[in-house]
Amino acid sequence: MPPSGPENTSTGPRFLTAGDTALVVEFGTVVDRAINRRVTSLGRALRDARVAGIVDLVPTFRSLMVHFDPTVIRRAEIEARVDALLPDLSDEAGSGRLWRVPTLYGGEYGPDLEDVAERTGLSPEKVVEIHSGGTYECYMMGFMPGLGYLGVLPDELALPRRTEPRVRVPGGSVAIATNLTNIYTKESPGGWHLLGRTPIELFDLRRDEPILLNAGDSVQFYEIDETTYRDMRARADAGDPVIEPQDAGAAS
């Protein structure tokens, strides 16, 4: 882990109480890449420390929730552990994995592509080019198992959520809202704009590792045609993860 500059330690996080089984370590109140990297860095450091009684570490955009068993460890001890780790936190990109996600854009698979193009004043091709041109960091997991909130989506594509959320968004949908993009792992209600769909399953209980993404990973999207989509979909249906992660260093 690289040494941290003084700017990293000038303002410590706030400890917020979440009952007797969880503690929130809040680094900020906004979506911000540097804040999020400190969150994931703390999560990683605490995980590596293997503290008895810590049940789970849930990073979010701007805070880390530490779930613990109060019959094993008390909140005060966790605060002390966190304090000790703060000077070494990094706001560099983490050592997560890079996932390249095949995506069929537009048409019935991405019913909002034309609308997004219209609202952003771009051509649909340009929207696809921008979306698939970025490398996104997974800020946090949430909403449903395996779903990662990925950023930062360029300002050119930033739109508020749909005013009328869909009751059913198909699983695999690749979507955008505000400065974020995501992949709906399973069918669910949703208010994001659907640009396309990936044939891969980000959450499949048949695999040893059912969920692919994790906070701190990176994601790139690349365009595929319908034939490739169908071929990959058939493999995914058979339980094949289809894609393999690369070291995050490959992202740059």
Next chain:
Amino acid sequence: MSALRVINAGFAPTIQDKGRPHVQHLGVPPSGALDPVALAIANALVGNRPDAAALELRVMGPTLEVEADSVRVALVGTVAALEVQGERGGPVEANRSVRFSRGTKFRIGGLSDTGVAYLAVEGGVHVPEVYGSRATYTRSQIGGIDGRAVKDGDLLPLAQDSVGERSEMKCADLDWARVQGPIRVVLGPQDDFFSRDSIAGLFTETYACTREADRMGIRLDGPALTHIKGHDIVSDGIVTGAIQVPGNGMPILLLADHQTTGGYPKVGTVISADVPRLGRLRPGDEIRFQEITVEAAEAARAELETSTARVIDRFERAGAWLDEAALYRENLVSGVVGPMD
């Protein structure tokens, strides 16, 4: 395969154990028993570890048939009896273990006295583990039988074909199931999003449980809380027992199937010692809240662990169930009330 055949599922029971709280960072809710105390006692009665998988019952119990040489079961958390069907049938009171042999059919009726009860079976309900737990999370089809609630015709797989004969046990001390008094709450993590007056109201007024209640949470009805910094936050983590307050100001108690993160402020968190009580709530029940410190919450949890262990230590021997059944009928005739009345 030895199993309990589900002749009639009742009201969508689910298989639950201690849950999977260690994969919340992947977006997977903890799930698990809404009332882990009742689960532990039910399991102890049949000789299981406290966190073995059992059937969590809500509203209306199932009718089951034994498709194993023998099984040992215990129904805990309700006054409802196990009604053994057939000529030699009769009621077996709750809160005791009982051994049934192949072909026995038994029914559990309406659970009018609680939001949740457990049917534990010796060896546990033996469905595959997902992330180290057999708990069912129906929204994402995780755990249990194909990730769904139990339905008519299902086979609940058993870990063993038969169970040994031994003294049956009963839990005579049922004080744990009728804890009274306010639900204890620690303020935070976002109590600063609410007016001081409305927080004061949270701890003085009465709230009612609405019908909008499931394993994910219970919507309450009562005095609205007033947001003073808006009702959206950038998503942060959620813990079981969190009191989330969306834009309409009406608190929602978040239970085991809660989402792992969320964007509404949480005014407070029900302490872990009182979370099992939330699972027992029924629509229409009225509750009050009391503010306590984290230190007091930690002490309350330690006390709950001790008192639950004490309840289990004090199990008594139960008679043969047919004798019990006869006794039960006599008691009804003579007007003696049941153990949980």
